[in-house]
Amino acid sequence: MKSLSKLALALLVVAFFTACSSPGGKDDKKKQAIAQEKGFYLVQASAETEPVETAEDAADDLAIWYNPEDPGKSTIIATNKLKGLVVYNLDGKELYNYPLGNLNNVDIRTKFGFNGDSITIIGATNRTENTIVLMQVNTKTGELTELPLEKTIKPKSKDVYGFTLYKSKDPKHLNKMFAISIGTDGKMDQWELLENNGKVKARFVRIVKFDSKCEGLVADDETGNLFVGEETVGIWKMAALPSGGDKKELIADLKKSKLEADVEGLTIYYGKNKGGYLIASSQGNDSYAVFSRDGSNKYLGSFMITQGGGVDGTSDTDGIDVLNLNLGSNYPKGVFIAQDGYNYDGENLVNQNFKLVKWDEIASQFKPWLLIDDTYEKQ
């Protein structure tokens, strides 16, 4: 017994010093200094996905598919921007892999009327073909199948990059589904998605131009706001419906905020009565900025993901996504997921991956706490 506990102690000491001396650990010291200086909150991930199969800057964006039949079996649909799509379970195990090309950003919506059915769809930007890919989620297995298109969806932008879906809740445009992409040339293309004889028809509805490279895009289905990340400028807000006009308002100016270029992934935490948050990846200082969802989009603070519980922290994050709903015993209060630009396995830098953080771990660090509502389902 005695020698066993001595061995356990020795192992613990070794593990402790390995963690402290690892490059991941050094990365964390820098992070803690930034957090202290800027007043950022620190959280830890509780799991990470398997690394993507491609080395270098490969993992990019993700969308969480909520499985209403069995929330613990929800999935992470992620992009390997040098290969295609990868689907993981909430333990981070790879389930499926779709080598469709250089798919950069991805998004998901439910209840798209198709062939007399109400289906769950994902859309993604394909930089190999400069097209938009649309797929259906098999809600039994989480598998993806390509949706038949009436015609290839080609943006006017020469280099498609960011992406969001938008399902309108505006009474005049109720449940209309839109695909919105943006290119490295700052050109934003928008289509309405419709069904036509068993195929998806993408009806082009507008183009909006930004002055420089943009990627992060997220549409708020309930408020009708569209947020656009202009990488070295900040976050713009405009109407997601073309009928709302093209007027833009800069809600986060990189020159006057705690965000640091590039602005990358954007996502929305939905709460009732338009409560909840817009969250942005501030890639330049490895943090995530939280804004209120309502009118003024007030900045509420930022957090960073540091190492702990056997999972390294995140840095240089591209895509993020969040879901407020109960996802079973590991994530009963929802989950926030972030791409990690430098994934360490002990001392070794390995291929990039995605980190999962319990939403309540994040919400409870903020002063005052952020909203925790695991029952509100977005309309």
Ligand code: CA
């Ligand atoms: Ca990257």
Ligand code: CA
């Ligand atoms: Ca996304």
Ligand code: CA
């Ligand atoms: Ca980018």
Ligand code: CA
């Ligand atoms: Ca990216």
Ligand code: CA
């Ligand atoms: Ca890391």
Ligand code: CA
């Ligand atoms: Ca790791």
